[in-house]
Amino acid sequence: MAESDTLGDADRRNFLIKVTSVVGGAGAVAAAVPFVASMNPSSDVLAKATTEVDLSGIPENGVHTVAWQGKPVFIFHRTPDEIKAMEASDGGFDPEPDDKRVKRPQWLVVVGICTHLGCVPNKEGPGWTCHCHGSQYDDSGRVVRGPAPRNLAVPPYHFIADDKIIIGEA
Amino acid sequence: MPNRIINWIDRRFPFTSFIKHDLTGYPTPRNLSYWWNFGFLAGFVLVLQVVTGIFLAMHYKADVTLSFDSIQHIMRDVNYGWLLRFMHATGASAFFLVIYIHMARTLYYGSYRAPRELMWWTGQGLLLLLMATAFMGYLLPWGQMSFWGATVITNLFRATPFIGDQVVIWLRGDYGVGDATLTRFFSLHYLFPFLIIGVVVIHLIALHTVKSSNPSGIDLAAKDNIPFHPYFTIKDFFGLGIFLIVYCLFVFYMPNSLIEPANNIPANPLQTPTHIVPEWYFLPFYAILRSVPNLVGGVVAMGLSVMMFAFMPFLDRSRIPGGASNRPMVKLGFYLFLLNMLVLGYVGATPPTNRTILIGQIATLCYFGSFLLIPYISKAEERWLIKRGLAPEVQALIESEARQIEQAKHPHSRRAGDIA
Numbered sequence: 030m031a032e033s034d035t036l037g038d039a040d041r042r043n044f045l046i047k048v049t050s051v052v053g054g055a056g057a058v059a060a061a062v063p064f065v066a067s068m069n070p071s072s073d074v075l076a077k078a079t080t081e082v083d084l085s086g087i088p089e090n091g092v093h094t095v096a097w098q099g100k101p102v103f104i105f106h107r108t109p110d111e112i113k114a115m116e117a118s119d120g121g122f123d124p125e126p127d128d129k130r131v132k133r134p135q136w137l138v139v140v141g142i143c144t145h146l147g148c149v150p151n152k153e154g155p156g157w158t159c160h161c162h163g164s165q166y167d168d169s170g171r172v173v174r175g176p177a178p179r180n181l182a183v184p185p186y187h188f189i190a191d192d193k194i195i196i197g198e199a
Numbered sequence: 200m201p202n203r204i205i206n207w208i209d210r211r212f213p214f215t216s217f218i219k220h221d222l223t224g225y226p227t228p229r230n231l232s233y234w235w236n237f238g239f240l241a242g243f244v245l246v247l248q249v250v251t252g253i254f255l256a257m258h259y260k261a262d263v264t265l266s267f268d269s270i271q272h273i274m275r276d277v278n279y280g281w282l283l284r285f286m287h288a289t290g291a292s293a294f295f296l297v298i299y300i301h302m303a304r305t306l307y308y309g310s311y312r313a314p315r316e317l318m319w320w321t322g323q324g325l326l327l328l329l330m331a332t333a334f335m336g337y338l339l340p341w342g343q344m345s346f347w348g349a350t351v352i353t354n355l356f357r358a359t360p361f362i363g364d365q366v367v368i369w370l371r372g373d374y375g376v377g378d379a380t381l382t383r384f385f386s387l388h389y390l391f392p393f394l395i396i397g398v399v400v401i402h403l404i405a406l407h408t409v410k411s412s413n414p415s416g417i418d419l420a421a422k423d424n425i426p427f428h429p430y431f432t433i434k435d436f437f438g439l440g441i442f443l444i445v446y447c448l449f450v451f452y453m454p455n456s457l458i459e460p461a462n463n464i465p466a467n468p469l470q471t472p473t474h475i476v477p478e479w480y481f482l483p484f485y486a487i488l489r490s491v492p493n494l495v496g497g498v499v500a501m502g503l504s505v506m507m508f509a510f511m512p513f514l515d516r517s518r519i520p521g522g523a524s525n526r527p528m529v530k531l532g533f534y535l536f537l538l539n540m541l542v543l544g545y546v547g548a549t550p551p552t553n554r555t556i557l558i559g560q561i562a563t564l565c566y567f568g569s570f571l572l573i574p575y576i577s578k579a580e581e582r583w584l585i586k587r588g589l590a591p592e593v594q595a596l597i598e599s600e601a602r603q604i605e606q607a608k609h610p611h612s613r614r615a616g617d618i619a
Contacts, residue, residue, distance in 0.1 A: 065369075068383065074373050094469050098374040101469040141469075145494055147354040147375075148347060149471040160473045161351060162489050163551035175492040 079197030081189075084136065092152050094141060097196045101141035101149050102184060103157075103170070104194075107134065111155070111168045120171030123180045127169045130183050138194065139170035139181040150181075157181075221407055226424035227431050228413035234308075235411065236438035237301035242399065243439060244294045249392050251287040255280075259339065261385035263378045266341040267465045285454035291333050292457045293446055295480035298326060302508065307533050308522030309515065310412035316512040318409065321402040323509045325395060330481070330505070332391040335384040337478065338376070342462030347475045349376045349384070355488075358498035375468055416521015417596050474550050482547030483540050487566065489551060490559040500563065507570045514570060517577035519584055520596050528580040532569060539565045 080097040087093050087106045094101045107115070112134045115127040131137055141149050143159040150157035156167040165174035170181035185199035208214045258277045260269040273280035302322070305311050311319035338349040353370050357363040372379025410424075449457065457479070461472045477485050487504045491497035523530035539562055546559035589597070 068372055068379075069369050070373055071379065074377070074379065096469060099377055099468060100375050142375075145354075146351040146357075148351065148475070149469065151471075151473070159471075160550065161347070161471060161475050163556070176489070176494065176497065178494050 079195055081193065081195050083193055085192040095196070097140075097184060102196055103137070103139050103141040103152075103181075105137040105139075105152075105168070107137055107168060114155075115167065115169040118167070120167060120169065120180060121173035122175065122178070123172055125169075125171060125180055130169050130171070130180070132186070132188065136194075137168070137170060138183065138186055138196065140184050141181070143177055144172065144179040144181065145175075145177040223426060223428040225407065225427040226410065227427045228411055229423055229425045229430075230413050230415060231411065231431065231434075232414050233434070233438055234300070234304040234414075236435055237297050237304060238406075239435040240297045240438065240442050241294070241301055243442075244290055244297055245392070245395060245399065248287060248290045248294060249396075251283050251290060252389070252392065255283050255287055256389060259385075261339065261382045263341060263381055263466070266339060266381060270340045282450070285450045288458060289446060289449045289454060291336065292449075292478070292480065293442075294329060295333070297442075298329060299480070302326070303533075303537070306508075306511070306522075306536075307530075308412060308414060308524075309416055309520075309526075309529070310522070311511045312515060313512070314409045315405075315412060317405045318402065319512060320509055321398055321405060323506070325398050325402065326508075327505070328391055328395050328398065332388060332395065333478070333480070335388040335391070338381060338384045339388065340462060341381065341466045342459075343464045343466055343472050344459045344462040344475065346376055346466030346468065347471055348477055349380065351475070353380070355498045355501070358495045377468075414522075414524065416525055417592060476548055479544070479548075482545075483543035483566075484547075486543040486547035486559045487563045489547070490556065490563040500567075504563075504566060507567070510570065511573075514573040515577050516574050517581040518597050518600070519581050519589070520593060520600075525590075525593060526580060526584070528576055532573075532576065536566075536569050539569070 077098050080095055080102070082093075082095050082104060084104065084106075087104060089106050089108050090111075091106050093104045095104065096102070112127075116134075119126055128134070130139075141157075143150050143161065143164055145159065145162055145164050148159050148161035150159040150164070150166060156165060156173070157170070158165050159177065162176050163174065164172060164177035166177075166181055167173050170183070172178070172180050184196050186194050186196040187198060188194050205215060209216075255273065258269065258273050258280060260266055270284070273284050275281075277283075305319065305322070334348070334352055338345045353367055353376065356366045356370060359366045368374060370380075371377065372383060459476065459478075461475075464472075476482070484501050484504050488497045488501040491500045517526065517529075519525055523533050542558065542562045543566065546555050546562060549555050
């Protein structure tokens with residue numbers, strides 16, 4: 030084909046423009062991947078995955094706050110009365126029976142981060158109150174007043190002894 | 200000799216013509232009031248923030264174990280460090296004050312209307328960039344308010360459909376706000392002002408294409424324009440003097456009045472302060488967030504509350520030129536809107552109780568309602584004003600605009616009354 034024919038072929042030009050645009054665009058997206066990925070948690074952050082907690086020092090009706098993955102986890106030693114009250118109800122906005130939220134009824138283990146916007150609720154009377162936007166949770170960590178949409182999360186944990194748990198592994 | 204150098208440059212770069220065309224000789228409406236000073240003041244504060252920020256960055260350390268103490272190092276040990284920090288912290292509030300007045304002037308005088316829509320929209324972009332910059336800068340001292348403010352705001356991205364939780368972790372680089380978050384906020388806090396400078400250049404190029412609006416709202420004939428220099432350089436510098444008096448009053452006599460006391464406690468990820476409040480300039484939007492009893496709804500409402508301003512050129516359907524001075528309903532609406540902003544600000548600053556939540560919800564409805572009613576109010580007001588009789592120059596302007604629209608539709612037809 031003579032040079033003038035290839036230059037004058039509009040379809041050929043349009044096809045080449047489309048192909049180079051697609052290849053160039055794909056290249057730009059691929060080049061963005063490492064930059065975006067670099068903002069995800071780094072290996073040393075991922076390594077803080079589990080926390081071991083000794084429960085023997087927590088008195089009845091006492092709450093201990095431990096850090097797991099940099100987040101506060103509430104460990105609440107419930108009294109028989111509190112257990113009875115919690116088993117009697119299913120909570121509020123996000124109904125869930127109490128026995129689904131505990132491994133052993135006297136120990137409530139929940140991530141102490143308000144499911145609304147991430148503040149740490151305070152233990153006040155029965156349950157917790159989040160002072161940032163007014164959400165309330167009961168003694169099972171279930172939301173009873175908004176704006177929080179969900180119950181306090183139960184982290185994966187298991188008992189390795191009668192008074193020891195590991196948070197971070199189910 | 201200086202002339203020869205300038206001539207040498209002018210043959211290679213449009214130096215003299217740029218100065219003449221865009222600075223000294225730039226045609227400016229002669230009737231601009233002091234409300235037109237605030238664009239210049241915003242530019243001044245931008246330079247102030249960049250300069251003080253660069254010098255603060257020479258002494259600041261972005262590391263969770265060091266940053267809180269490095270602020271104390273700046274305050275106590277660095278020569279004039281206290282001055283740099285107070286200028287920068289006060290400058291942030293000054294920036295928002297100046298920008299809010301600049302926006303209020305635009306709304307009052309209807310300066311967002313054709314042909315200045317792009318001015319308004321680039322301005323909206325600048326507001327978002329300013330908010331992002333201020334928010335990221337607020338984390339850097341690593342105090343309790345810094346930490347929990349950043350926690351709450353990054354959590355807003357949980358409202359992203361499907362991948363909300365991953366987006367929040369990606370933004371923070373950690374499961375909670377941590378060292379990775381602090382260092383990236385510092386990096387971006389340093390970057391964003393330069394993006395702002397870029398958008399300001401676009402804002403100014405648009406301004407120099409459409410020229411300044413003026414209090415009458417009527418485009419002035421060439422004879423009513425005067426050169427920017429010396430008339431408005433002197434007016435801007437006088438305004439700058441007044442601004443600096445107020446600014447220095449805060450910097451030197453009450454620098455801590457704009458800093459939350461709780462931010463003097465180092466960040467503690469395991470303990471939220473009982474009452475967290477954002478800086479004053481975010482309070483109305485924060486009140487709107489809190490007024491919606493649903494996470495996604497609150498986030499959408501807060502985002503919309505900032506973005507509503509961008510719709511103004513579409514919402515205002517009146518053909519009456521100018522702003523509130525020609526339009527009594529706009530004037531009334533403007534002051535009611537400001538009042539509503541103050542109510543929202545008050546609600547945002549107080550802890551959530553049943554009463555403040557109710558007030559906040561009513562004020563939020565008024566906020567969005569006032570935007571949504573503008574199309575109807577502006578049309579009804581136009582009919583009423585035309586029935587009542589317009590000032591002759593306003594009448595003439597509406598007619599000439601109608602002719603222009605007609606001409607644009609039929610560029611070749613010419614009507615009997617037109618002058619060739």
